[in-house]
Each structure stands twice: as structure tokens, then as C-alpha cells.
Amino acid sequence: MGCRLLGVLLGASAFFVGCQSVIADEISGEKTQALMPVQPSVSSPNGALEFRVTSEAGIPRYTIMKGEEVVVDASRLGLRFANGANLDDDIEITSIESSQHSETWEQPWGERRFIDDAHNELLVNFKTKDTQSEFGVRIRVFDDGVGFRYEVPDTGKRVIVDELTEFSVDPDATAWWTPAGEFNRYEYIYKTTPVRDLEGAHTPFTLRVPETNTHIAIHEAALVDYSGMWLDQRRSGILEADLAPRHDGTKVHVEGAFNTPWRVIQVSDDAEGLVNGSDIYLNLNEPNKLGDVSYFKPGKYIGIWWGMHIGKYTWGSGPIHGATTENTKQYIDFAAENGFSGVLVEGWNTGWDGDWFHNGDLFSFTESYEDFDLEELTEYARKRGVHIIGHHETSGSISNYEDQLEDAFDLYERVGVPAVKTGYVADGSDLKYVDEDGNARYTWHASQERVNHDLHVLKRAHEHKIAINAHEPVKDTGLRRTYPNAISREGARGMEFNAWGTPPNPPEHQAILPFTRMLSGPFDFTPGIFDLAPNGEDDQNKVPSTLAKQLALYVTVYSPIQMAADLPENYEKHPEAFQFIKDVPTDWDESIALDGEVGDFIVMARKERGSEDWFLGAVSDEEKRNVQLTFEFLDADRAYRADIYRDGSEADWEKNPYDITIEQRVISADSVIGLNLAAGGGAAFRITPMEEAAEKIIDVPAMKKVVFDNMGSDEISSRKVTVVLPADYDSQDRHYPVLYMHDGNNTLESGATITGDGWKVHEAFAQLIAEEKTEPAILVAIDNSSERWREYAPQKFVSKLNLQDSNGSEAVISDAYLSFIVEKVKPRIDAEFRTLSDKDNTKIMGSSMGGLISLYAVSEYPEVFGGAACLSTHWPLVISHEMASSTSREETIKAIQSSLSDGGIDPTEHRFWFDRGTLNLDAFYPEYQDSMDEYFKAQGFGEGNFETRVYEGADHNEASWASRIEDPLLFLFGLENK
Numbered sequence: 009m010g011c012r013l014l015g016v017l018l019g020a021s022a023f024f025v026g027c028q029s030v031i032a033d034e035i036s037g038e039k040t041q042a043l044m045p046v047q048p049s050v051s052s053p054n055g056a057l058e059f060r061v062t063s064e065a066g067i068p069r070y071t072i073m074k075g076e077e078v079v080v081d082a083s084r085l086g087l088r089f090a091n092g093a094n095l096d097d098d099i100e101i102t103s104i105e106s107s108q109h110s111e112t113w114e115q116p117w118g119e120r121r122f123i124d125d126a127h128n129e130l131l132v133n134f135k136t137k138d139t140q141s142e143f144g145v146r147i148r149v150f151d152d153g154v155g156f157r158y159e160v161p162d163t164g165k166r167v168i169v170d171e172l173t174e175f176s177v178d179p180d181a182t183a184w185w186t187p188a189g190e191f192n193r194y195e196y197i198y199k200t201t202p203v204r205d206l207e208g209a210h211t212p213f214t215l216r217v218p219e220t221n222t223h224i225a226i227h228e229a230a231l232v233d234y235s236g237m238w239l240d241q242r243r244s245g246i247l248e249a250d251l252a253p254r255h256d257g258t259k260v261h262v263e264g265a266f267n268t269p270w271r272v273i274q275v276s277d278d279a280e281g282l283v284n285g286s287d288i289y290l291n292l293n294e295p296n297k298l299g300d301v302s303y304f305k306p307g308k309y310i311g312i313w314w315g316m317h318i319g320k321y322t323w324g325s326g327p328i329h330g331a332t333t334e335n336t337k338q339y340i341d342f343a344a345e346n347g348f349s350g351v352l353v354e355g356w357n358t359g360w361d362g363d364w365f366h367n368g369d370l371f372s373f374t375e376s377y378e379d380f381d382l383e384e385l386t387e388y389a390r391k392r393g394v395h396i397i398g399h400h401e402t403s404g405s406i407s408n409y410e411d412q413l414e415d416a417f418d419l420y421e422r423v424g425v426p427a428v429k430t431g432y433v434a435d436g437s438d439l440k441y442v443d444e445d446g447n448a449r450y451t452w453h454a455s456q457e458r459v460n461h462d463l464h465v466l467k468r469a470h471e472h473k474i475a476i477n478a479h480e481p482v483k484d485t486g487l488r489r490t491y492p493n494a495i496s497r498e499g500a501r502g503m504e505f506n507a508w509g510t511p512p513n514p515p516e517h518q519a520i521l522p523f524t525r526m527l528s529g530p531f532d533f534t535p536g537i538f539d540l541a542p543n544g545e546d547d548q549n550k551v552p553s554t555l556a557k558q559l560a561l562y563v564t565v566y567s568p569i570q571m572a573a574d575l576p577e578n579y580e581k582h583p584e585a586f587q588f589i590k591d592v593p594t595d596w597d598e599s600i601a602l603d604g605e606v607g608d609f610i611v612m613a614r615k616e617r618g619s620e621d622w623f624l625g626a627v628s629d630e631e632k633r634n635v636q637l638t639f640e641f642l643d644a645d646r647a648y649r650a651d652i653y654r655d656g657s658e659a660d661w662e663k664n665p666y667d668i669t670i671e672q673r674v675i676s677a678d679s680v681i682g683l684n685l686a687a688g689g690g691a692a693f694r695i696t697p698m699e700e701a702a703e704k705i706i707d708v709p710a711m712k713k714v715v716f717d718n719m720g721s722d723e724i725s726s727r728k729v730t731v732v733l734p735a736d737y738d739s740q741d742r743h744y745p746v747l748y749m750h751d752g753n754n755t756l757e758s759g760a761t762i763t764g765d766g767w768k769v770h771e772a773f774a775q776l777i778a779e780e781k782t783e784p785a786i787l788v789a790i791d792n793s794s795e796r797w798r799e800y801a802p803q804k805f806v807s808k809l810n811l812q813d814s815n816g817s818e819a820v821i822s823d824a825y826l827s828f829i830v831e832k833v834k835p836r837i838d839a840e841f842r843t844l845s846d847k848d849n850t851k852i853m854g855s856s857m858g859g860l861i862s863l864y865a866v867s868e869y870p871e872v873f874g875g876a877a878c879l880s881t882h883w884p885l886v887i888s889h890e891m892a893s894s895t896s897r898e899e900t901i902k903a904i905q906s907s908l909s910d911g912g913i914d915p916t917e918h919r920f921w922f923d924r925g926t927l928n929l930d931a932f933y934p935e936y937q938d939s940m941d942e943y944f945k946a947q948g949f950g951e952g953n954f955e956t957r958v959y960e961g962a963d964h965n966e967a968s969w970a971s972r973i974e975d976p977l978l979f980l981f982g983l984e985n986k
Contacts, residue, residue: 496530
């Protein structure tokens with residue numbers, strides 16, 4: 009039988025290199041011969057990845073290829089035992105089996121509802137030549153990575169002392185890792201080094217290959233009855249599986265046939281591909297063994313927790329004990345009033361007094377302190393639609409916990425506590441249990457003994473309808489698929505290190521986690537700190553984050569339970585920002601990493617389960633950066649309202665962390681938003697379909713642009729003027745009204761603004777024209793210059809106040825600027841295009857100082873301009889503290905009104921639109937605008953020719969103006985106003 013026929017018999021999913029040796033198989037007592045490939049291999053369904061196996065010179069090895077790129081070079085396989093034959097040398101391949109698999113399965117909760125599992129499988133069976141000992145290596149290759157495990161038949165009781173599995177990678181690759189085998193378990197700051205500088209490392213271990221930008225993550229899946237894997241660099245670039253020791257120094261005890269956990273290598277073209285490919289860990293675990301876990305409901309919680317970390321409360325009893333009945337009721341009330349489902353209470357049970365870190369044997373899991381009434385509080389919470397989240401801190405004393413486990417879970421089940429946060433605060437090798445002879449034994453946090461303990465807790469908890477959130481845990485390996493009451497866990501530095509850690513988490517920490525720790529599964533990181541310097545501004549322990557970044561973490565860091573970790577009173581100080589925490593869900597239909605680089609930034613989008621709402625989060629490291637957001641994940645035929653919470657223009661985690669901009673925009677799948685992230689900053693979006701979406705997304709012909717470069721005058725510097733013509737301009741023989749706009753750099757295009765946004769007035773206008781809500785018009789966008797204030801500050805306003813620009817230089821030149829528009833720009837537009845040149849068909853519009861100059865233009869040239877739209881009008885005029893100190897609000901208003909009275913505005917011939925937001929600079933305008941509204945009313949302006957609007961939550965920027973630009977356009981050109 010030839011190679012081609014063998015490939016057919018074994019299945020198209022397996023591909024074999026070489027066809028040289030012949031083996032004998034015995035089937036039903038008859039010997040048959042088949043050709044055995046020297047180098048069996050299996051490829052991913054899309055053909056991008058290939059896993060090759062060899063047994064050259066009796067040593068089993070594997071190689072992983074990505075096209076022509078060697079992702080993992082020849083790497084050893086094998087196991088060594090304390091007794092019996094080793095599986096490491098003098099080995100030959102005896103047989104192979106291949107198969108394909110494709111299914112979609114549903115999670116009860118998760119970062120996505122449906123998981124696609126498509127892989128090709130190859131089982132390679134080996135035998136040692138001398139002892140005839142057998143074992144197999146089962147390989148599954150997905151489009152996003154590879155998993156393989158050892159399968160060993162029954163040989164009685166054995167002790168594994170070494171797993172020889174290697175991962176041979178580029179020693180010059182950049183790696184992100186935390187040290188393994190240290191006292192503080194997983195809770196270390198990530199190191200960024202070449203692979204060659206690696207010490208012992210935890211997994212997930214992530215690296216980037218310098219030449220190709222290929223990203224690789226090494227981890228494991230289905231860690232059951234085995235020790236957790238660390239990585240040890242024996243030779244440069246050769247990483248070996250290092251198993252966490254048991255109490256006696258051995259690695260794993262086995263009895264009968266056994267399978268190891270899956271060794272997993274994720275492979276991606278880019279960083280975000282690792283995040284999007286992390287379902288591999290779930291797919292390598294067995295399906296749900298627990299059955300119905302509907303007793304667990306994803307949700308958000310608050311807790312008596314942060315107060316202990318910042319010293320407001322204590323875990324132990326005393327004058328500032330945190331877990332009191334009175335205090336807990338206040339937290340329950342806050343949770344109920346703000347839509348949170350749970351309240352975590354730590355320090356409720358006896359055992360916390362004294363040195364609890366080393367006194368784990370003293371904890372009781374059923375006896376509460378005298379000032380805490382568990383039954384009263386669970387009933388109080390139930391009546392308010394809230395539940396208590398239980399807490400079991402063991403201080404690493406496993407036997408003490410297991411001895412009380414049934415009573416503890418019985419109590420929680422009886423009073424209605426559906427979830428428990430467990431804790432194992434102890435040094436990495438100091439988990440204590442008592443053996444059958446009564447001797448104290450000490451083991452590692454990732455040892456087989458701890459792994460088995462955790463699974464025992466999960467199973468017993470399920471019998472009592474309780475979910476587990478483990479802190480100081482064994483790392484996640486996707487086992488939540490099999491035991492879905494394992495809802496979340498810690499396993500890296502969390503928020504508490506910002507309260508007392510030395511040093512605290514750096515800003516890059518949250519930009520590393522999604523590509524490392526978070527690949528393995530949910531993380532109870534506890535975000536949402538609003539008092540970012542809880543120990544005082546001068547203390548080194550601050551939260552290295554802007555306020556907006558704290559919101560973004562609810563999207564970039566996944567957990568089905570998310571904590572609003574700060575004190576209730578701190579949320580009450582920032583109700584607008586707190587709204588996002590109240591709105592964001594914790595259970596998702598879909599999750600997509602849109603962009604990112606390890607250690608720099610990440611952008612995540614998630615769709616709420618059972619809803620059409622999307623949420624987006626972006627976080628940055630210590631560098632400020634601009635990212636371009638695209639929204640192709642949205643439905644193509646819908647319009648959406650985006651509630652945006654982003655860093656303000658002056659935000660910086662060290663200097664100005666509370667500067668936040670909150671605004672709304674209308675977006676669609678075609679939208680592109682330039683987003684500036686501050687140093688240590690972030691942004692959070694809630695994206696909601698609009699009811700009128702089907703009507704808004706219609707065929708909108710684009711408007712045509714004509715650009716005039718270098719238009720200027722003797723007094724005004726040259727600049728670009730862009731003319732935008734209606735889509736029907738070339739096909740119609742008609743004349744059009746004209747809208748003149750200031751700040752042409754920003755009103756049409758993106759990129760010249762602080763946020764990277766533009767107004768995109770022409771797009772909004774084209775939409776309104778297509779919807780037949782406005783008459784077609786010509787837009788004329790005049791770029792600003794470096795002397796913007798001098799050109800836009802109304803000359804008569806300024807002269808009455810004796811103001812000058814912030815540098816104390818020349819007087820304003822706004823009269824010359826208006827003359828340039830009226831005598832240079834307008835005549836050329838009227839001459840070269842079919843315009844309606846009278847004042848009734850000539851309008852002018854601008855924002856901020858552009859709003860002032862638009863008002864001034866009508867006052868100075870009442871026979872030219874018939875109306876103006878003035879957005880976020882900067883009534884104070886000033887642009888610096890020095891200027892502000894020279895005038896008052898009353899003086900400014902008086903000067904403006906006096907100048908307008910000298911001008912030519914007329915309620916029978918002119919119309920005015922004014923608006924403002926409520927955030928940042930716009931928040932200074934209400935008293936000015938109120939005074940100006942009274943002035944215009946006194947002049948005879950009213951309904952039909954005058955309107956002033958307030959947009960709650962809108963900021964002083966292009967994004968906010970773009971989100972409401974339709975309103976002033978309708979006011980100026982709407983068909984209903986004709």
C-alpha cells in the first residue's frame with residue numbers, strides 16, 4: 009500500500025512527510041503490513057499550522073510549523089518515573105490514528121455564548137524497544153493553536169519525577185512573564201525580556217518573534233489530578249515543563265491509566281489573535297459534568313473589601329471592624345439602589361484576630377463575630393433583591409477547611425448564599441494539610457495535592473448549589489467548561505496591590521493581562537476605583553490609572569462577576585462616570601479583541617448576552633496614544649447611539665487622572681473614530697441600536713469636494729478653503745443656499761483635533777438631504793490658522809474689554825477675517841458656483857470661538873448673513889488665566905450686548921441657534937448663555953428665529969458637536985422651517 013492510499017485511509021486531515029518504514033500489526037490474530045511514515049504530521053483545518061512528530065535515534069520530538077516558519081523547533085517529549093520504565097529513550101512509533109472534529113457548543117455563561125470547536129487530531133502511539141512500554145501522544149491542531157497530551161496505559165502505581173516536554177522557541181523573541189516557584193504565587197509584576205533572559209516562568213507565557221511578528225502563548229488545559237506546569241529554561245530558548253512539587257518533592261502520583269493535561273501552544277499573526285483564539289483551552293476540556301448550574305447568575309457586586317486594604321476597616325474584630333451588621337446593611341442598600349446583585353463580606357467569621365496569615369487552623373467557617381448576624385443580613389438582602397457573597401479565607405490550611413467544608417456549605421445553602429470567594433493566603437510552598445497519620449505536610453500552590461483539593465471543593469459546592477471564586481488559586485486551564493461553577497479566580501496581581509503593594513501595579517499591567525493571564529479565563533481583578541489616591545496624593549501607592557481607564561477595565565478584563573471595588577461614597581462623587589458601571593453587563597454573546605499590542609494597549613468589544621447592545625473598552629500603558637476605532641462588528645443596516653466615556657484632553661494618570669469626557673455620538677458599522685488615550689488612560693463605550701436605524705441608514709450619495717488652496721488677503725494669512733457641493737449639483741440646473749463654516753480643518757475631516765475626530769458636517773448634511781429633511785446647500789469650510797484667537801475674537805467685543813491675546817501681542821484681527829470672508833471668499837464662491845447669494849440663503853456656523861465670530865458676522869454684516877449657528881459659544885472670550893483675571897462675567901456680557909446693540913441684527917430678518925453641553929469648558933457657560941438668552945428675547949427674538957439648547961453629558965469637543973450637528977443644520981436649512 010503506497011503513501012497516497014495510506015493518506016486516504018487515515019483521513020484527509022492528517023498529512024505525512026516521508027514513507028520509508030514498514031511495521032507489522034496484528035489484527036484478529038492475522039498479521040497485516042502497512043507503511044508507516046517516519047515523520048507523521050497533522051495540520052489545522054485551514055492548513056496554516058502543522059504539527060510534526062519524529063522519533064529519531066529513539067528520542068521522540070515534535071515541531072510546529074506556521075507555513076514555512078518554524079514556530080516551535082524540534083522539542084523533546086517524554087516522562088520519567090521514580091519506579092518502573094521511563095518513557096523517554098529508545099522509542100519507536102508503532103501506529104497512528106487520525107480524525108476530524110467540528111462542533112459548536114453553548115456555554116451557560118461566558119465571554120461568548122457559542123464556542124466553535126474545529127480541529128484535526130492525530131494519535132501517535134509509541135513503544136520502548138527494550139521494555140516494550142507503551143504510551144501515546146494525542147495531538148489536536150486548531151486554526152489558532154495546538155494541544156497535545158500523553159496517554160499512558162495502566163501500569164499500576166507510579167510516581168512521575170520529571171516531564172521532559174520541551175518548547176524550543178527563538179531565544180531572541182520578546183517574552184512577557186512572571187516568575188514561578190516563588191513565595192508570592194502568581195502575584196508578580198510582569199517582566200518584559202528576551203526569552204534567553206527567562207528564569208522559571210508561569211504560564212500562560214507569551215512571546216513575540218522578532219522577524220515575523222508571530223505571537224505565541226504556551227499554557228496548559230484540563231489540569232486534573234496532576235501538578236501545574238511551570239517553564240524552566242535549561243538551554244537558551246529551550247523551555248522545559250517543570251511540574252510543581254508535592255509535599256515530598258515528587259511531582260505526580262498516578263495509579264492505573266492516566267492522561268496528562270494538554271500542553272497548549274497558541275499561534276497568531278498578531279497580539280489580538282491570541283485573545284480571539286483563547287477558546288482553545290475550553291475546547292480541550294471535557295463538556296459540563298455538573299449539569300444544571302442555573303443557580304449561578306452572572307452579575308456585579310460591591311463589597312466590604314477595599315476599605316480593609318486602605319486601612320478604613322479591619323478584618324479582625326475591634327473598633328473599626330468592617331464586617332458588622334450595620335455596615336453590611338448600608339452596602340446592601342447601596343447595591344439594591346444601583347442594580348448590583350451581590351455584596352461580598354470579608355472578615356465576618358472568627359479567626360481573623362491576630363496573625364491570621366499564619367493561623368489558618370483557627371478559622372471557623374460557621375461561627376461569626378458577635379457584631380455580624382448572617383441570618384438577619386441574608387434575609388435583609390433577599391428582601392432588597394440582593395444576595396450575600398460568602399467568604400472563606402483558609403490561610404492555606406487545607407485540612408482545616410476540608411474538615412469544615414460540609415458544615416460551611418450547609419450553612420450558606422440554608423441562608424441563601426449562592427457564591428463563595430475562597431482564599432489561600434500563604435507562601436507559595438506553605439499550603440498545609442494533615443496526613444492520615446496526623447503529620448503536618450506542606451505543599452505548593454500548584455501541586456497535585458492542591459489541584460485535587462480545588463476540584464473537591466468545586467464538586468462539594470455544586471451539591472449545595474454554590475459557585476466558587478477562588479483567590480490565591482491554581483491557575484485557570486479551561487476547567488470551567490467541565491465544572492462551570494468555577495466562575496472566576498485571581499491568579500495575578502489584582503487591584504489590592506495599588507493600595508499597599510511595593511511597587512504598585514504599573515500602568516502597563518492592564519495592557520499585559522489580556523495577552524497573558526487573561527488567555528486562560530476569567531479574572532476577578534476588582535476594578536472600578538474612583539478615589540485614585542486612597543492613601544493621599546503623596547503616597548507611592550496610587551492607582552496608576554485615569555478615571556476613564558477604570559471604566560474600560562469592565563470590558564477589557566473579563567469575569568462573569570465584576571466588582572465595583574471602591575467605597576460607595578466615592579461613587580457618589582462621580583455619578584456620571586458611575587453610570588457606566590451600572591450599565592455594563594458581565595455575560596456576553598460575543599467578545600472580540602479589535603486591536604492591541606502586548607504591554608502597550610488593547611481594544612475589546614463585547615456584545616451583551618440576550619441584547620443588541622455592545623460595549624467597548626480600550627486601555628493604554630504609561631504612554632499616551634491615538635487608536636483608530638472601527639465598528640465593523642456592528643450590524644451593517646443599523647444606526648447606533650454610542651455613550652462614550654473617555655480621557656479628557658488634559659488627562660494623565662499622574663497629573664490629572666479625573667479629567668474625563670462623557671458624550672454621545674451616532675455611529676454605524678462604517679464609522680471610524682480617532683480615540684486619544686491618555687498616559688495610563690482608557691475609554692469605555694456603550695453602543696445601543698437606535699429605533700429609527702432602518703430609516704437612518706439609506707442610500708446617501710456623497711457630496712462633491714472642491715478645494716481652493718492659499719486663499720488669503722493682505723491682513724489674513726493664506727489657508728485652504730473647501731467647497732462641498734450637493735450630490736445632485738452636476739445633474740441639476742438650480743441655485744443653492746450656502747453655509748460658511750469656520751475651523752474647516754476640523755468640520756469636515758478627522759485628524760487635526762485633540763481627539764482625532766472631525767465634525768463630518770458634509771456627511772450629516774448629505775444624510776439630511778437624502779432623507780428630504782433639509783434643502784440641498786453648498787458648504788464652504790474655511791481653515792483656521794495659528795492665529796485663531798486673534799481672528800475669531802470679535803474685535804468690538806474685545807476693544808470694549810481692553811483684552812489682548814495670551815501672549816500680550818498684537819490686537820485681534822477679526823474684522824479683517826470677516827472682511828476676507830465677505831470680500832474675498834464669498835465673491836469667488838458666488839462667481840464659480842450656482843449660489844443663492846442673498847442674505848436669506850447665506851448662513852454661517854462655528855463652535856467655541858467660532859460661535860462668537862459667527863454671531864459677530866451677522867451683527868457686522870446683517871445684509872450678507874441671514875442667520876448663524878453658534879455651538880458651545882465661548883462667551884468668556886478669554887483663553888488664559890491672565891486674560892481671565894482682567895475681566896468679569898458681568899463686564900464681558902455687558903461688552904458683548906453693547907456691541908450687538910450697535911450692530912445690525914434684526915429679529916425680522918435674522919435667526920440664531922445657540923447650544924452648549926454640560927461637561928468641562930461647556931460647564932462654565934450656563935450663566936453667560938442665560939444672560940444672552942434674556943438679551944435676545946428683549947430684542948424680539950423668539951420661537952421660529954431663535955433657539956438655545958442644552959445637551960446633557962456633552963463635552964466641548966468635535967465629537968460632541970458631531971453628535972448633534974443635525975440639529976443646527978435642521979434649524980438653518982430644514983424644510984419644516986421654510
